Amino acid sequence: MIDTNVLTVSENMKIDKNNYKYNTTNILNHEDDLQCEEFEETPLYAAVLTYIGYAILCLFGWLRDFMRQSNIEKKRGAIDPNASLDFVPLYQSYESFYTRNMYTRVRDIFNRPITSVPGPQFELAERVSDDYNWTYRFTGKTISAINLGSYNYLGFAERTGSCATDAIDAIKSYGIATCSTNSEIGTQFYHVELEQLLAKFLGVESCIAFGMGFATNALNLPVLASKGDLILSDELNHCSLILGIRLSGACYQTYAHNDINDLEKKLRVAIVQGHPRTNRPWKKIIIVVEGVYSMEGSICRLPQLIELKKKYKAYLYMDEAHSIGAMGKSGRGIVDYFNLNTDDVDILMGTFTKSFGSAGGYIAGKKSLIDHIRVNSHANTYASSMSAPIVQQIISSLHVLNCPEGKNRISQLADNTRYFRQKLMNMGFIVYGNKNSPVVPMLLYLPARVTRFNREMLRRGIAVVTVGFPATKLLESRVRFCISAAHTRQMLDTTLAAIDEVGTELSLRYSTRYQHRRLKDI
Amino acid sequence: MLSSVRRFFKFIHWLYLQYLLNTALYMLEPWERVLFTTLLFAIISTAVYSALVFLPVHVRSMIQTYS
Numbered sequence: 001m002i003d004t005n006v007l008t009v010s011e012n013m014k015i016d017k018n019n020y021k022y023n024t025t026n027i028l029n030h031e032d033d034l035q036c037e038e039f040e041e042t043p044l045y046a047a048v049l050t051y052i053g054y055a056i057l058c059l060f061g062w063l064r065d066f067m068r069q070s071n072i073e074k075k076r077g078a079i080d081p082n083a084s085l086d087f088v089p090l091y092q093s094y095e096s097f098y099t100r101n102m103y104t105r106v107r108d109i110f111n112r113p114i115t116s117v118p119g120p121q122f123e124l125a126e127r128v129s130d131d132y133n134w135t136y137r138f139t140g141k142t143i144s145a146i147n148l149g150s151y152n153y154l155g156f157a158e159r160t161g162s163c164a165t166d167a168i169d170a171i172k173s174y175g176i177a178t179c180s181t182n183s184e185i186g187t188q189f190y191h192v193e194l195e196q197l198l199a200k201f202l203g204v205e206s207c208i209a210f211g212m213g214f215a216t217n218a219l220n221l222p223v224l225a226s227k228g229d230l231i232l233s234d235e236l237n238h239c240s241l242i243l244g245i246r247l248s249g250a251c252y253q254t255y256a257h258n259d260i261n262d263l264e265k266k267l268r269v270a271i272v273q274g275h276p277r278t279n280r281p282w283k284k285i286i287i288v289v290e291g292v293y294s295m296e297g298s299i300c301r302l303p304q305l306i307e308l309k310k311k312y313k314a315y316l317y318m319d320e321a322h323s324i325g326a327m328g329k330s331g332r333g334i335v336d337y338f339n340l341n342t343d344d345v346d347i348l349m350g351t352f353t354k355s356f357g358s359a360g361g362y363i364a365g366k367k368s369l370i371d372h373i374r375v376n377s378h379a380n381t382y383a384s385s386m387s388a389p390i391v392q393q394i395i396s397s398l399h400v401l402n403c404p405e406g407k408n409r410i411s412q413l414a415d416n417t418r419y420f421r422q423k424l425m426n427m428g429f430i431v432y433g434n435k436n437s438p439v440v441p442m443l444l445y446l447p448a449r450v451t452r453f454n455r456e457m458l459r460r461g462i463a464v465v466t467v468g469f470p471a472t473k474l475l476e477s478r479v480r481f482c483i484s485a486a487h488t489r490q491m492l493d494t495t496l497a498a499i500d501e502v503g504t505e506l507s508l509r510y511s512t513r514y515q516h517r518r519l520k521d522i
Numbered sequence: 523m524l525s526s527v528r529r530f531f532k533f534i535h536w537l538y539l540q541y542l543l544n545t546a547l548y549m550l551e552p553w554e555r556v557l558f559t560t561l562l563f564a565i566i567s568t569a570v571y572s573a574l575v576f577l578p579v580h581v582r583s584m585i586q587t588y589s
Contacts (some may be wrong), residue, residue, distance in 0.1 A: 053546030060554055105549045132551055448548040452539075505536070506543065 034338060037258075037298050037434040042475055043510050046445040050475050053446050054102075061101030076134045077104065098469070102447070107133040109454040109466060115142050118150040118157050120486040124463060145458065146491050148481045149465035153326040153438050154409045155486030156357030156397050163357065163396040170392035178385045186385035194391050197398050198362060202332060203342045206370040209362045209394075210379045211386045213321060213351030214240040216361030219379040222248040223372070224317070224347065225286055230270055232263060232314075233288040236296060241288055241319060250286075251276070257296070260304045263287070267312045285314040291323030291334040295472060295480065297433020297441050299323070302334055306344045317347040325355025326438050331401055331410045337436075358393040360386055413438060413485035416492060420483055423496050428509035428516035432478075440481040442499075442508075449506050450477045456505070460498045 067073040077100045080090040103110075108129060116123040123142040129135065156163060170190075180186030191209065199207040210216045221244030225231055229250040233241060236257045245252045253270070256262045267285065274281045287309060289300040300318070309316045320333045328336025333350070335342050342348070347365050352358040363373060374380055400406045417438045424431050430443040444450045447468060454466045468477035481495075500519040503509055509516040542548040547555045 049544050053544070056546050056558070057549065060550055060558075063554075102549075446543060446546070448543040448546045451549060452543060505539075507540070 034436070035299065035301060035434070037432075038513075039296070039298075039432050040430045040511060040513060042443075042445065043512065046510055047475055050445050050447070050477075053448055054474070057102050057447070061097060064101055065097070076131075104133055106447075106451040108136075109451055112463070117159050118147055118152060119159075120147055120152070120155065120484055120488070120491060121145070122147045122150075122463070124458075143458070143461070145461050145463040146487075146495060147463055148483075148495065149463055150484070151322070151354040151482055152357065152484040152486060153322075153355045153413055153482070154331070154357075154397070154401075154406075155412075155484050156355070156393070156400075158357075158486070162400065163393050166396040167389040167393045170388040174388035176387055176389070178387065180385065181380070181382060182385045183381040188385070188388070188391075190388065190391050190395065191385060194386075194395055195362075197395060199364060201398055201401070202348065202364050204348065204364040204366075206367040207362055207364040208370050208374055208377075208380070209352075209360055209386060209391075211360050211383055211390075212379075213353050213359070213361035215379050215383065216349060216351070216363060217241050217319060218244040218247060220349075220363055220373060220377050221245055221288075221317075222378075223376045224248075225250040225284070228275075228283040230282045230285045231288055232266055232270075232285065234258070234290065234293075234300070236293050237288060237290060238294070238319065238321070241290070245288065257293075258298055258301055260301055260308065263305075264308055264312075267308065267314065271312060285312070286317055287314055288317045289319070291318055291320035292327065292437050292439060293433075294322050294439050295441060295467070295478075297431075297437045297439045299327075299334065299337070299434045299437055302338050302340060302345075306340065310344075315346045316344075317349065318345050320348060320350040321361075322354055322439060323437075324350040325401070325410075326413060327436070329410070331355070331406070352390075352394050356394050356397045358390050358397070360390060360394070409485040413483065416483045416485065416487055416489075419489070420481070420492055420496070423519070423522065424499070425511075425514055426517060426522050427496075427500060427503070427519060428511045428514050429499075429503060430510050438483045440483060441478045442481065443476060443478045443510065444508060445475060445477060445510070447477060449508065450479070452506055453479060453502055453508070456502045457498060460502075462495055462498055 064073065068075050078091065078096070080087075083089070108127070113125045113127070114122055115125050121144065123144055126139045126141045126143050127136040128139060130137065150157060158164060174188065174190075178186040178188065182191070194209055195207045198209065199205065210220075217238070217240035221231075221241070225245070225248040227249045229248075231245050231248070231250050231252040233245060233252060233254055234257055235254045237254075253266055255266050270282060270285060273279060287305065289305065292299055302318075305316060308314070318334065323337070324333045325331045327334055330336060333348070335345060335348075345365075347363060347369065349361065349363050351361045353360070363370065401410075414436065417436060417440075421431060421435055421440055424440065424442060432441045432443065433439065444453055444466070450466045450468055454464060457464050464479050464481060466477070466479045472478060483492075496519055504518070539548075542555070545558070547558060550558070
């Protein structure tokens with residue numbers, strides 16, 4: 001249905017160890033496989049063991065809950081104070097069961113406090129628990145570790161350097177708080193400078209910046225969409241996008257992750273049938289996607305999306321939170337990565353938290369769109385405007401990105417990403433996503449292996465972020481490495497050696513497509 | 523000689539770790555591990571004992587019925 005005379009699609013059939021044919025679709029654009037992604041299937045034994053593990057945890061959860069209920073054991077968690085009176089229950093029963101009996105047992109691997117700037121190496125506060133993670137006690141010592149969890153893609157999280165000195169000078173000149181909103185008397189000239197600089201960097205007509213990245217999505221989608229519109233969003237979109245879509249009051253449907261055929265089917269049905277009961281045509285249709293999906297490491301299929309949106313006259317909203325600065329030859333995001341025209345994406349959104357080492361979000365597009373948002377957005381009229389050092393950090397990092405030093409950072413990130421991903425896949429671990437995305441999710445499946453992996457890596461001086469249910473599906477718990485331009489080759493080698501060792505001890509090599517190898521054999 | 527004994531003990535420790543990880547006992551408190559292992563041992567030993575006591579008799583009677 002979509003014109004594929006510009007792109008050539010080649011499907012390679014490969015066969016893995018179990019003689020199972022799997023399909024890697026390579027969509028070639030200018031002879032360069034920009035969209036080559038792999039999502040290997042869960043092996044059967046891993047799925048069975050994961051279910052067994054959760055079943056045993058569930059059984060012991062029931063046992064402990066029974067003991068707490070009959071007062072054999074003291075209740076340690078959050079208790080609904082009005083449970084006996086006829087109030088609506090305060091906590092949903094399955095969620096709090098999971099929190100009490102599964103999450104709290106291993107809570108020490110999550111939410112660790114850090115005591116230094118989150119650069120490539122940082123200090124963690126050491127904490128011990130005497131009562132199985134219900135309470136903590138800080139010993140006062142700090143653990144030095146390699147940081148593979150911070151979204152520090154271009155390495156701007158640093159205490160020294162031009163960005164830091166500029167930010168300190170900005171505090172000395174302008175103070176910290178602006179004490180007003182953007183629409184009243186809080187717009188300083190550095191806000192205007194930021195917006196102009198960012199618009200020039202992205203190659204768009206105009207841009208508006210907000211103080212919080214989550215709020216940019218949640219409070220501006222209601223400005224763009226309202227009752228009578230249809231929003232088609234990817235099934236793996238971020239919580240902020242989902243919140244914004246629900247707040248807007250528009251009808252919404254989700255389509256399968258990165259599946260253009262499913263999206264096209266839904267578009268066609270929506271245009272033909274209109275509203276569910278009245279069959280009136282939709283006022284507008286917006287497709288909401290993310291540039292890089294942070295839990296999967298996959299990249300949205302922008303060329304096909306733009307073709308689709310032009311054919312069916314829909315609008316495209318792209319959330320480039322993880323991809324701005326990190327993807328593309330000059331760091332201008334996914335549009336730069338695919339060498340497309342920025343005019344084709346109607347609304348570009350991004351955050352400053354990840355690649356620019358600051359905080360906040362922006363929306364970029366045509367001047368008429370940005371003027372409409374400026375007048376109608378709650379985030380503009382009611383939220384306090386961005387603080388001076390935050391804005392100065394972004395301005396300095398944009399200036400750095402235009403110099404050769406910035407180009408070095410971008411190419412260093414791309415180099416680190418490809419090296420790390422290639423080595424992990426060659427060792428036989430299952431890694432999801434596109435080979436160019438700096439987010440590297442490695443699958444671990446079993447809850448006990450996830451906790452053991454996290455603790456063993458910390459023992460070897462590497463801090464990683466492991467995620468399980470409910471952030472991911474029940475079976476697919478993973479560890480997510482965030483590669484930074486500030487990581488040296490030596491740090492990556494130390495990490496790979498540690499992953500190799502821990503992976504052998506815990507039998508984490510699940511892949512059937514790649515041979516299982518030790519690091520020294522690669 | 524001593525190093526191979528040490529390696530054997532390390533191997534046993536690795537096997538115990540695999541048992542803990544694959545059954546999610548790694549996340550439980552020690553008394554819960556003891557409880558689960560006792561129950562598992564009781565079930566398996568009952569099955570093995572029943573097999574050892576009753577299997578020869580049953581096999582002999584099956585051979586007698588079908589020959």
